[in-house]
Amino acid sequence: MAEVRLVDIVKNYGAFTAVDHVSLTIADGEFVALVGPSGCGKTTSLNLVAGLIEQTAGDIFIGDRRVNGLDPKDRDIAMVFQNYALYPNKTVFKNLAFPLKMRKLPRADIDRKVRAAAKVLDIEHLLERRPRELSGGQQQRVALGRALVRDPRAFLMDEPLSNLDAKLRGQMRAELKRFHQDLHATVIYVTHDQLEAVTMADRMAVMNGGKLQQYDTPARVFSNPVNIFVAGFVGSPAMNLLYGLMEGANRVGRDGWAVELSAENAGRAARATGREVVLGARHSTIALHREHVAGAVPGRVYTVEPTGDVTFVHVRVAQTIVVVSVAPSVMLAIDDPVWLGFDQNKLHLFDGTTGDAL
Amino acid sequence: MSVSTAAREPNVFARIVRHRADYLYIAPALGVMLLVIGYPIYDTIYLSFFNTPPSLAMADKIFVGTDNYVRILTSEAFLDVTINTLIWTAFSTFFAFALGLGAALALDRQFVGRGLLRGILLIPYVISAVAAAYIWRWLYHSDFGVIGALAVASGITDRPINFLDNVDTSLPSLIVVNVWKEFSFAMIMMLAGLQTVPEQLHRAAQVDGAGVFQRFWHITMPHLKGVTLVTVLLLLVANLNSFTIPWIMTAGGPAGSSDIWITAIYQLAFERIRFGVASAYSVILFVVMMSMGYFYVRALTGKDEATPG
Structure with missing residues (x-):
């Protein structure tokens, strides 16, 4: 696991500024939630860290390596998507094995790592099934498993719970928090739901209009909001x-x-x-x-x-x-x-x- | 599916009686279908058992049993025409699909002039087959053809090539025209298929370390399986049924070198006035097409049934 650092990041789409001079340091092993309303730049920020899009200005560091211009595959990060993005034609085993196969690991290593990850997430009995035969919660675990097998330097999660029903969401919140603590994983978690941020994150970064509003522990953001936007956004x-x-x-x-x-x-x-x-x-x-x-x-x-x-x-x-x-x-x-x-x-x-x- | 229906409701007629109002509603449509589809099929099958010499009136046709079938299936000409049809269908389908997929992949990305290029590539599909056939006949013309002239001008040959009046080149020349006409269709189908590939899957694969080719192989291709199956089947059926382009450009000639099933049937029926043999020919083709139709319907509906319960 590693520290992730965004330094004065700007992302423009034509005249529109999606991310406006954002600087953010996510410590090694820290769970940070990027939270804000739709269009606040939180998902764009996450995609910038992943390398799926390239910033207009600024630097991104993962560990002590500057990753500007690097392909997603060379950044050594893993990502969990909102609708899981499981490969529909592959079994659960092959979904989990895919990132390892792409890195040309020997077959025996792949098998061992996939089974280890499946054990952690309690999905061993699902390995031969296809994604469409799984429930939402199971798909969510598989998506997590695919991120987990590779032992990445950071986990990037893009609204991973928003497709689940309320009860399952509550359950998965607890599991994600546990997962983070057990693995000492560096997690950047994007959500529009301030409750997820408050309950899971070590620190939360509240964004609005592409700008970082406040970056602090949920308790301090709750008790000392720095402006009217944060005050109105956090708490229910x-x-x-x-x-x-x-x-x-x-x-x-x-x-x-x-x-x-x-x-x-x-x-x-x-x-x-x-x-x-x-x-x-x-x-x-x-x-x-x-x-x-x-x-x-x-x-x-x-x-x-x-x-x-x-x-x-x-x-x-x-x-x-x-x-x-x-x-x-x-x-x-x-x-x-x-x-x-x-x-x-x-x-x-x-x-x-x-x-x-x- | 019919098995499970039968198991649930042993008596089909009881079902019909119970749903008599529903059947009444579709009765007019069924009647029209029977008239315009059912009757011609019946009449063709009926005619295929008769000899209809041009000198006799239709009413005086002679019953010959399965003679027509035997004669067709044992004739050397039938073998030649069948080989031509298979070559025509296989090459046309393969190249139309491959080119269409290539064009679709090229168009499935952002670049300047994409809309214009897509419009241009659609021209073969929207142009009338008759017009296209005449245009290409002139392009191929042995004296005045543009292609021949270009070949001479660029020094490839010293004389214009005789594309259509040569037994060796007539069929391949027709296939080129057919591919040109059909790849547009494959392109539209595959482009529609490509646009349903979820963007997040590509992003996930990118993060997982897959390159462009690996993403194509692991994400795009599996996703296109269904639309590929349907497109290829539709192309196969269309090509087995081809008439316009070969008939206008060569009418099966020279010396039957570009004769395929439908042009052969047309010649038998309307030039040589042998309706009985032509009908038998049509019935054979009908059986072949219906078996393809069966696979087409299975491909369209089979996906859900294949899901283990």
Whole structure:
């Protein structure tokens, strides 16, 4: 296994910039998730590392070797694709053997390695079957096996779980994490599902519009999002964002709502470049009151979503919907008047003009 | 498939009665089919057992049993025509397919002028066979032909080559025209097949270390198996049935050197007015074609049935 390093990578398609000056170091044995919405440049970045496309500018290192311009086969990486990309006319055994055969390994070595990989993934009994005779989960393991047999320097995974149903996806998430820990593998994992990134990755790289937004541990990305985009992307339900204007030194409000800021938060808000300040609050940090409480923001219940463990209450505050979590025992009806209390210590503040955290 | 159907429902007529409304709906179509396909087949088979001398009226035809068949199958001319037909079919099919696949592979990539080239390569397919045959007859012409003139001008020969009036070159010359006409069709089919090869498979193989030829062999070719089978079968059937190009260009001549089954049948029936023998000839060809049709249908539908349960 090896470290993978992207240095100031740019990829242009004509006038369109798919990857915009991205620098990223994935440590040896680290599991890094590239996450972002469709078209954010995450898959393009992965394909650049694989060598399936060539960057416009910048350098890519795998281990201490600069791999610019090298063919995928010479980069010594393995890839797992979204729809598995198993060779449909070959048996599972031959699918696993293919990368070894292409490297002209002796037959006995191929046989040994394929069986070893099949054992790790518990697919030994499937070796003589063809891909179309396998379930989605089994195909996924075979795809993983084909990546595994070669002992590559890094695993590149492109949304490998998105074709599975929800239950199997949860199961495979756990298995992938285990697989990574057992092998101490360097993994670059592309996903649009922030939950996969948060649950599996050592570090996650959040991308948007071809630019790297934040690269940190899931816990820190969750607790300290660097800008409005990251705040809104990571976490489910997403962070509530209230777009307001400074009204005096320690008050933010707009269209019938206002929040008094603590002295510390007022100090942060003062750093904003303009009057526009965005308040960010996770659902669990907002208190829901049924009577007026000093400093609380009034709203009306828009809808109620019980999930079993916790009930999400969508509250309409002026033009915005704020999601608050409450205990399942709390009974609320649509259009009930409620008051929301924000925890000043857990309030996020963003510069409304630049979008950056304050 | 018929076996399993029979096992499920022993009485076919009971089935028909139960689905009588359904059968009623398709009755008009079935009637027309029987009329335009069933009746001619029946009549041809019926006629094949009769001698129909040109001097007699059709009503006075003479029943001769299987004489027509015996006479055809034992005649030397039939052997010659059959050999010609096999040469014609085998070479036309092979080269049309090979050229078509090559052209499809060339077009299945991005390059400047791809659309234009594809348009040009489609011309042989869209041009009428009659027009093509006449054009090529002039190209081949022993006195005024462009090909002959070019051969002389470039010093390959000192006299124009006599392509069509020579027993050694007539059939190969026709095959060239046929390949030119048919490779377009193979190209379209294979191009359609190529476009269904999943891009991710190629990427996976690239990462796995496969080069261009290995990817062609391990990814593209297996994926094209079905469309190849269908294309080759369609070409085989079309070539066994060829008429327009050979008839217009040489009419089987000279001295029967380019005579193939259909031109021979046409001559027997409409030039020598021997409907009985021509019918018997047609029935033999019909049997050959139907067996090919059987394989064609199996190739089209067999894939699912072959899947182990």
